[in-house]
Each structure stands twice: as structure tokens, then as C-alpha cells.
Amino acid sequence: MAMMARYLMYFQYCGTKYSGVMKTPPHQPIPGVQNYLEEAVQKLRPINEVTISISSRTDTGVHALCNSAHLDIQRKEGRPPFSEEILVDALNFHLQLEPISVLKAFRVADNFHARFWALSRTYVYRLVTGCLHRSQLPVFERNLCWPVTKRPLNTDAMKEAAQMLLGTHDFSTFRSLNSETPFKSPVKTLLQADVMPSFSISSQNFHSHLEFWELTFRSRSFLYKQVRRMTGALVAVGQGRLMPRQIADLLEIRDSRAYPQNIIAPPGGLFLKNVEYDEKDLEVEESVIQ
Known part of the structure; x- marks a missing residue:
């Protein structure tokens, strides 16, 4: 069976052109940062529908030097989980047209939660x-x-x-x-x-x-x-x-x-x-x- 891997991901963005960090529905004209992050993950062809869980909500026009989120990625059977370095490089390749950048990724435990496990912001x-x-x-x-x-x-x-x-x-x-x-x-x-x-x-x-x-x-x-x-x-x-x-x-x-x-x-x-x-x-x- 294909293995599911959970990652903690740090990312930054200039928030001027986004509705905020959180995902917006398709009918809303201005997307959120999460929309672009999830699109980038789906281009890695996971077999699961990836939903990113963001630690800290930011509003329209607010920026992040470093926000964080966790996500689960399941690859096709026989393929190992992405290494942290490859995941960062691949996501940034697909994000290069946006003022969004993934800074770092860590493989974490399956029960890790980016929002509830944060000590401070x-x-x-x-x-x-x-x-x-x-x-x-x-x-x-x-x-x-x-x-x-x-x-x-x-x-x-x-x-x-x-x-x-x-x-x-x-x-x-x-x-x-x-x-x-x-x-x-x-x-x-x-x-x-x-x-x-x-x-x-x-x-x-x-x-x-x-x-x-x-x-x-x-x-x-x-x-x-x-x-x-x-x-x-x-x-x-x-x-x-x-x-x-x-x-x-x-x-x-x-x-x-x-x-x-x-x-x-x-x-x-x-x-x-x-x-x-x-x-x-x-x-x-x-x-x-x-």
C-alpha cells in the first residue's frame, strides 16, 4: 500500500494581491495563498486530494515572512515519500510566477497539527x-x-x-x-x-x-x-x-x-x-x- 507522509511546511508571501492566506471558493475573483499552494502540490501528482492545514490566518493585504502549515502527501505505490529538499524545490518551481515561496519542510508525525501545536506566533x-x-x-x-x-x-x-x-x-x-x-x-x-x-x-x-x-x-x-x-x-x-x-x-x-x-x-x-x-x-x- 502507498505510504502517506505528513510534512510541516514553512512558507512566505507578499499578501498584496491575495484575499488572505486561506483558500477561497472558485467563484470568488481574488484567490487566497492556499489556493496556489494546493495547486502546486497537486502538480506533484499525489494519489490523494491534498488539503493544506494552515497554522495562522492572515487577512487581505497582510504579508508573511514565515507562516506554516501541515499537509499529507501519498505517492503511487512503490514510490518513496518526497525528501524534504525535493518537496521544497518542486513546490517553488510551480510557484515561481507568484510572490509565494516555500522556505523549509520537515517530515513530522502523522498526528502533528500546524495550528494547534504552535507555541507562539x-x-x-x-x-x-x-x-x-x-x-x-x-x-x-x-x-x-x-x-x-x-x-x-x-x-x-x-x-x-x-x-x-x-x-x-x-x-x-x-x-x-x-x-x-x-x-x-x-x-x-x-x-x-x-x-x-x-x-x-x-x-x-x-x-x-x-x-x-x-x-x-x-x-x-x-x-x-x-x-x-x-x-x-x-x-x-x-x-x-x-x-x-x-x-x-x-x-x-x-x-x-x-x-x-x-x-x-x-x-x-x-x-x-x-x-x-x-x-x-x-x-x-x-x-x-x-
Whole structure:
């Protein structure tokens, strides 16, 4: 009987042209990243219908430096499972026309689950000061950061406010409402909330007046649009529109309707940076591989 092999796959994408990472039905005009990944896998001619299980959902316009997923591939009888290297190379060959790339693959246990076994997820949001509109950005940055102000941000105040988000809280104020809202607990533990200077490879010469910043958030999981809402609130602090103590007040209110209007960060500056697993879960016994 042909052997089924499960893989953990890390992949990245520029999300500007996609409806998000998740698969969309055929009648929807803008596909998701998953549509292209599954098409690439099917071109490897597995005997099973492959469905990719993605660890971390990203919305329209959001990017990933490193997302992850698991998938099962069953080859014709007599053919061994793909090696990790061959699988990566073959998928990238079929993805070469898209801004999607498979970074790494690991053979994992048959019960491994990319979503439920993740220990943490890290998101980075990129900001830029010195301009107010994306048309004033270097062309390479126009869908990859948020131009927030011509003047410098009060980053000390932003750092103070970010510390109030750390730890375990009810983040109801910082989530948008969607179909999953009634079923998901709003209590999350934020492990990291940093505000750090960043850089751009295209900010030299004519764009030397621009300053780039990164907001980094790490947690086991996040609520719908939580990162974009936290980012928008911190930027409002940096602009002087909110005081740092008001971040704690928003947490205490625990009501998404209390979130200030028109400050949520747009999707283009958001990147899923990393999905972390226990290294032991990425080890498969030799007897299973053979």
C-alpha cells in the first residue's frame, strides 16, 4: 500500500494581491495563498486530494515572512515519500510566477497539527514617519508599511503604552467582531510588545528623511484584527491623540465598541514573522521515515 507522509511546511508571501492566506471558493475573483499552494502540490501528482492545514490566518493585504502549515502527501505505490529538499524545490518551481515561496519542510508525525501545536506566533507591524501618503514612499515600500505622520512619533510614550498590553488580559476592546467572536475567549497572554527602530533598503538618497519603526507582538494566539488594533492605538499614543494610561483604560472596558474610531492600522504594514514549535515535535523516528 502507498505510504502517506505528513510534512510541516514553512512558507512566505507578499499578501498584496491575495484575499488572505486561506483558500477561497472558485467563484470568488481574488484567490487566497492556499489556493496556489494546493495547486502546486497537486502538480506533484499525489494519489490523494491534498488539503493544506494552515497554522495562522492572515487577512487581505497582510504579508508573511514565515507562516506554516501541515499537509499529507501519498505517492503511487512503490514510490518513496518526497525528501524534504525535493518537496521544497518542486513546490517553488510551480510557484515561481507568484510572490509565494516555500522556505523549509520537515517530515513530522502523522498526528502533528500546524495550528494547534504552535507555541507562539510573532507579528511585526512596520511604520514610517516623514510622509503622510504611500505615494511619497519608495516604490518598494508602498504596500509594506504605514505612513503615519510627517513629524516624529513620541516613541517613548508608545513604549510605555506597549508595556500595559503585556501579560494576560481580556482583549475584547482590541478585537473586531466576526463569525468566530462568540466562540473564542477574549483572554490572551501577550508575551512581547516592543517598539524598535527599523530600516529600509530603499530609504537612502532621495528618501533619507524617512524613519522606519517596527512594532513586534508575540503570543500563542491572537484575536481577529487584534494586532492591527493594538498598533493603531499605540500610533495614536505616539501622535499625542491618546495618553499611555488610556491603553490600560481600553483594556479595562472590555468592549470592542469602545475602541476609538478611525485609528485601526491598515493591513499593508503587517507581517506574520514567525510560528514557533517545540523542536521535539519536529523530530520523526527513523523507523517512520523508512
